[in-house]
Amino acid sequence: MKLFELQSFNDDGLKMIERGTPSPCLGEVIIKVESASINFRDFMIAKGLYNPNLSLPLIPLSDGSGEVVAVGDDVKNIKVGDRVSSVFWQDWNADVTTRMMSTGCDAAGVLSEYAVLPEAAVLPIPDYMSYQEAATLPCAAVTAWTCIMAANIKAGDNVLLLGTGGVSIFGLQIAKALGANVIITSSSDDKLARAAGLGADTTINYKDNPEWGKQAFEATGRGVNLVIEIGGGGTFNQSMEALTIGGHISIIGALSGVSTELNLLNMVFKNVHTHGITVGTREDHEAMNHFLAEHKIHPVIDKEVSFDQGAEAIIGIASGNHFGKIVVNINS
Numbered sequence: 339m340k341l342f343e344l345q346s347f348n349d350d351g352l353k354m355i356e357r358g359t360p361s362p363c364l365g366e367v368i369i370k371v372e373s374a375s376i377n378f379r380d381f382m383i384a385k386g387l388y389n390p391n392l393s394l395p396l397i398p399l400s401d402g403s404g405e406v407v408a409v410g411d412d413v414k415n416i417k418v419g420d421r422v423s424s425v426f427w428q429d430w431n432a433d434v435t436t437r438m439m440s441t442g443c444d445a446a447g448v449l450s451e452y453a454v455l456p457e458a459a460v461l462p463i464p465d466y467m468s469y470q471e472a473a474t475l476p477c478a479a480v481t482a483w484t485c486i487m488a489a490n491i492k493a494g495d496n497v498l499l500l501g502t503g504g505v506s507i508f509g510l511q512i513a514k515a516l517g518a519n520v521i522i523t524s525s526s527d528d529k530l531a532r533a534a535g536l537g538a539d540t541t542i543n544y545k546d547n548p549e550w551g552k553q554a555f556e557a558t559g560r561g562v563n564l565v566i567e568i569g570g571g572g573t574f575n576q577s578m579e580a581l582t583i584g585g586h587i588s589i590i591g592a593l594s595g596v597s598t599e600l601n602l603l604n605m606v607f608k609n610v611h612t613h614g615i616t617v618g619t620r621e622d623h624e625a626m627n628h629f630l631a632e633h634k635i636h637p638v639i640d641k642e643v644s645f646d647q648g649a650e651a652i653i654g655i656a657s658g659n660h661f662g663k664i665v666v667n668i669n670s
């Protein structure tokens with residue numbers, strides 16, 4: 339079988355190689371991977387920015403989908419022929435409070451014709467979804483879902499999303515399905531027009547409007563109930579400006595820096611809730627799948643590339659040219 343391996347953090351560190359097709363050990367399933375999708379984290383891993391001490395070589399990518407073609411003797415809940423996707427955290431479920439193993443980082447990923455995963459690291463995919471669509475779910479969609487659930491967003495609430503990458507576009511789709519009012523920012527007017535086409539109520543170009551947080555507050559009249567904070571240091575204070583009293587900031591990324599100076603009294607007077615989110619548990623993923631199926635939400639795929647373009651696509655995600663998700667077709 340063909341697969342990609344991250345052999346070093348150098349520019350040419352991602353190599354396509356050939357290896358024998360795997361067989362399952364106890365507790366494992368083998369997936370014939372149809373599609374995989376790229377997250378910003380995969381770029382950071384490839385460049386050594388996520389964990390410079392990561393053990394290499396590594397098969398990259400946390401997110402993939404395909405058909406189960408073999409299962410270990412003791413596997414109970416997954417059978418040959420099942421349509422499944424990977425799960426981001428292999429050892430985090432509602433019963434445990436620690437986790438160590440994420441697919442495509444601490445454990446082998448899915449940028450491979452066949453992937454070996456523990457039974458606990460796969461879930462059936464919603465019937466109405468294609469393999470390409472299901473491959474986009476494990477990281478970005480679960481993260482958006484977990485943020486929105488943590489803030490208990492309901493109809494009529496205001497949700498602010500930063501940029502038009504994978505997490506924010508899933509956030510838009512989920513928040514609209516809940517009946518929330520969505521404000522979204524982008525550096526591109528074309529992308530904002532696409533977001534409006536998906537139901538965004540207010541769009542703001544953050545490059546043209548450095549006070550976009552204040553603008554989001556004014557657009558809603560009372561501030562937003564949730565910001566999914568992907569920017570970090572460079573955006574946090576504007577996210578604070580946007581909040582209503584008692585609003586939530588889900589801190590998930592730091593695309594514009596890992597630190598900033600905070601006015602803590604502003605946080606006190608606004609009764610701000612902040613919480614860090616690291617994707618979510620297996621149960622979060624399952625609950626999200628039910629929600630997506632109930633609302634027949636189709637993930638937004640901006641671009642599909644072939645398997646041999648996998649390395650290029652991982653490095654290319656940092657350009658931020660995409661809207662929603664980028665998918666790599668492997669056996670499809």
Ligand SMILES: NC(=O)c1ccc[n+]([C@@H]2O[C@H](COP(=O)([O-])OP(=O)(O)OC[C@H]3O[C@@H](n4cnc5c(N)ncnc54)[C@H](OP(=O)(O)O)[C@@H]3O)[C@@H](O)[C@H]2O)c1
Binds near residue numbers: 478591593659660662
């Ligand atoms: N903690 C977690 O569980 C978790 C999970 C998933 C992702 N993340 C992190 O969250 C971030 C976003 O992930 P993603 O998968 O959605 O990435 P992505 O698909 O690569 O999206 C990147 C987009 O973010 C927008 N952006 C970049 N800098 C910005 C800024 N200063 N202000 C506003 N928007 C900005 C840009 O949108 P425009 O082109 O529209 O301007 C860019 O296209 C990354 O840092 C990622 O590592 C964390």
